[in-house]
Amino acid sequence: MIKLQHVAMSYGGKELLSDMSLSLAPGSFHFLTGPSGAGKTTFLKLCYAELLPSTGQLTLFGKDALGMTRDDIAGIRQRIGVVHQDCQFLEHLSVEENVALPMTVSRRPVNAGELHELLGWVGLKHRREALPAQLSGGERQRAALARAIIMSPDVILADEPTGNLDWEMSLRLLSLLTELNRMGKTVVIATHDLNLIRQAKAQVSARVLRIANRRLQHAGADL
Amino acid sequence: MRAPLSLLKSERPGADRVVPPTGFTARLTLLTAAAMAFLAVFALALSLATGRLADRWADSLARSATIRISAPPDQMEAQVAAVLAVLKTTPGVASDRVLGNDEMKDLLKPWFGPDLPVDALPLPKLIAVTETNTGIDSEGLRLRLQAEAPGAVFDDHTRWRRPLVAAAERLRLLGLMSLVLIFGAMAGMITLAAQAALAANGQVIATLRLVGARDTFIARAFVRRFTLRGLAGAGLGVLLGMAAMAALPSANEAGGFLTGLGFSGWGWFWPLIIPPVAAIVAYGATRFAAARMLRRIR
Ligand SMILES: Nc1ncnc2c1ncn2[C@@H]1O[C@H](COP(=O)(O)OP(=O)(O)O)[C@@H](O)[C@H]1O
Ligand SMILES: [Mg+2]
Numbered sequence: 001m002i003k004l005q006h007v008a009m010s011y012g013g014k015e016l017l018s019d020m021s022l023s024l025a026p027g028s029f030h031f032l033t034g035p036s037g038a039g040k041t042t043f044l045k046l047c048y049a050e051l052l053p054s055t056g057q058l059t060l061f062g063k064d065a066l067g068m069t070r071d072d073i074a075g076i077r078q079r080i081g082v083v084h085q086d087c088q089f090l091e092h093l094s095v096e097e098n099v100a101l102p103m104t105v106s107r108r109p110v111n112a113g114e115l116h117e118l119l120g121w122v123g124l125k126h127r128r129e130a131l132p133a134q135l136s137g138g139e140r141q142r143a144a145l146a147r148a149i150i151m152s153p154d155v156i157l158a159d160e161p162t163g164n165l166d167w168e169m170s171l172r173l174l175s176l177l178t179e180l181n182r183m184g185k186t187v188v189i190a191t192h193d194l195n196l197i198r199q200a201k202a203q204v205s206a207r208v209l210r211i212a213n214r215r216l217q218h219a220g221a222d223l
Numbered sequence: 224m225r226a227p228l229s230l231l232k233s234e235r236p237g238a239d240r241v242v243p244p245t246g247f248t249a250r251l252t253l254l255t256a257a258a259m260a261f262l263a264v265f266a267l268a269l270s271l272a273t274g275r276l277a278d279r280w281a282d283s284l285a286r287s288a289t290i291r292i293s294a295p296p297d298q299m300e301a302q303v304a305a306v307l308a309v310l311k312t313t314p315g316v317a318s319d320r321v322l323g324n325d326e327m328k329d330l331l332k333p334w335f336g337p338d339l340p341v342d343a344l345p346l347p348k349l350i351a352v353t354e355t356n357t358g359i360d361s362e363g364l365r366l367r368l369q370a371e372a373p374g375a376v377f378d379d380h381t382r383w384r385r386p387l388v389a390a391a392e393r394l395r396l397l398g399l400m401s402l403v404l405i406f407g408a409m410a411g412m413i414t415l416a417a418q419a420a421l422a423a424n425g426q427v428i429a430t431l432r433l434v435g436a437r438d439t440f441i442a443r444a445f446v447r448r449f450t451l452r453g454l455a456g457a458g459l460g461v462l463l464g465m466a467a468m469a470a471l472p473s474a475n476e477a478g479g480f481l482t483g484l485g486f487s488g489w490g491w492f493w494p495l496i497i498p499p500v501a502a503i504v505a506y507g508a509t510r511f512a513a514a515r516m517l518r519r520i521r
Contacts, residue, residue: 048433050433070437070521071437074436074438076435077433077434082433084433088433089430090241090430090431092244093240097240101241101431102434102435105241105435105437106435106436147434
């Protein structure tokens with residue numbers, strides 16, 4: 001679904017990621033870890049074509065990312081659910097409307113019953129008419145997750161989804177993601193929270209990828 | 224034309240709401256369109272009226288001519304008779320008529336007052352000639368008059384008709400140019416307003432792209448807004464402009480050019496094309512601004 005072959009990425013001449021090769025199999029569960037500033041967010045941005053590799057080949061759903069039109073990119077993003085590190089809501093719309101936004105922009109009808117069910121699943125039913133600014137950090141993360149999965153995407157990319165959450169809420173979010181994985185979704189979670197990774201390994205067969213010294217390492221049982 | 228029209232169809236409520244209200248720029252667009260449409264009504268009226276005027280002058284003056292005969296009193300009768308004889312055999316003459324003393328008096332009254340002793344003055348004789356549609360061969364007639372009646376001068380009014388018609392046509396051109404400039408200025412101002420709205424919503428547009436919105440979806444949300452504002456504003460401006468035109472003193476003979484500036488008959492329908500044109504201009508301007516803005520966001 002997402003395939004990198006010798007991909008490098010640099011910002012203004014300074015190389016941040018070097019020679020990365022990876023193929024994300026359908027239904028797999030990956031953690032992406034590494035110190036802050038290692039390039040986890042950058043890696044995920046490559047995966048939803050927010051950025052293009054400086055060198056190497058990036059293939060998204062069988063299509064070369066370099067040859068994609070703007071509409072191709074929009075189409076890719078309708079098939080990949082992203083929980084962004086900073087969430088990025090439309091502040092003038094209610095939580096409910098924000099969660100439904102991917103449906104709205106791809107002109108699909110929103111089933112009110114399914115929307116309520118989804119909001120209930122992430123525990124935001126009672127907050128559905130609130131504005132994003134009125135949400136707590138944990139509520140924002142859960143709203144972002146709901147928005148990422150409303151289109152029933154094949155791939156879910158979550159960038160530090162538990163960054164603002166206490167441990168209990170982190171576990172709750174993790175169980176939502178593992179449940180999605182059991183339903184067959186491919187999941188990638190960027191995090192530097194090793195406790196979270198240990199916890200997840202008890203629930204699903206998760207692989208850990210580590211970015212260190214600009215390289216992608218397939219980490220073993222050293223956690 | 225199809226694309227702007229499809230914008231008028233109402234969209235599912237959510238699609239328009241994804242872009243927050245663009246209060247100030249939207250009002251600016253409404254105001255600009257109204258002001259420009261108001262001006263466009265007058266520019267249109269000017270070009271229509273001057274067009275009518277040019278036609279009228281060209282037409283009525285082209286068909287009338289004068290022959291002036293200056294001769295010593297004892298030769299006058301003979302020369303007048305000779306001229307009339309020449310006119311009888313000239314192709315293109317519809318009618319001719321020697322102006323009588325009373326008519327001469329009327330013509331001269333504005334200059335010399337009512338008590339002019341016309342009979343005592345050595346005035347030239349005037350013959351008014353009306354041409355048929357085919358017209359008179361002026362040069363041929365002049366040559367024949369020279370031979371038959373040396374005191375006769377043929378004047379087909381081209382000398383002073385031409386500059387008048389040219390002036391009227393120039394005015395019409397200016398009116399049309401004003402229309403082009405007005406719509407150009409409207410396009411410019413709406414582009415700026417749309418650009419301001421788009422720039423103010425850069426974060427919104429980035430978020431929309433992130434959740435998979437196509438460019439057409441995003442552009443449409445803005446284009447629809449500005450097109451409808453342009454249409455509404457221009458409609459308002461045209462209504463005001465037409466009301467102002469209707470309030471002008473009504474056209475009559477004495478008023479001549481100035482009161483002839485209004486619309487007449489079917490002419491009243493012409494301003495109605497201004498709002499659709501304004502809507503198309505707004506559509507194009509916003510599309511242009513949106514395309515430029517979107518290129519900068521992946
Ligand atoms: N748009 C950008 N332009 C230049 N440098 C950037 C840009 N985005 C990120 N960086 C730099 O790249 C490095 C990695 O950033 P990021 O991918 O966000 O790391 P992580 O998510 O692992 O903390 C940081 O040093 C950051 O300053
Ligand atoms: Mg990051």
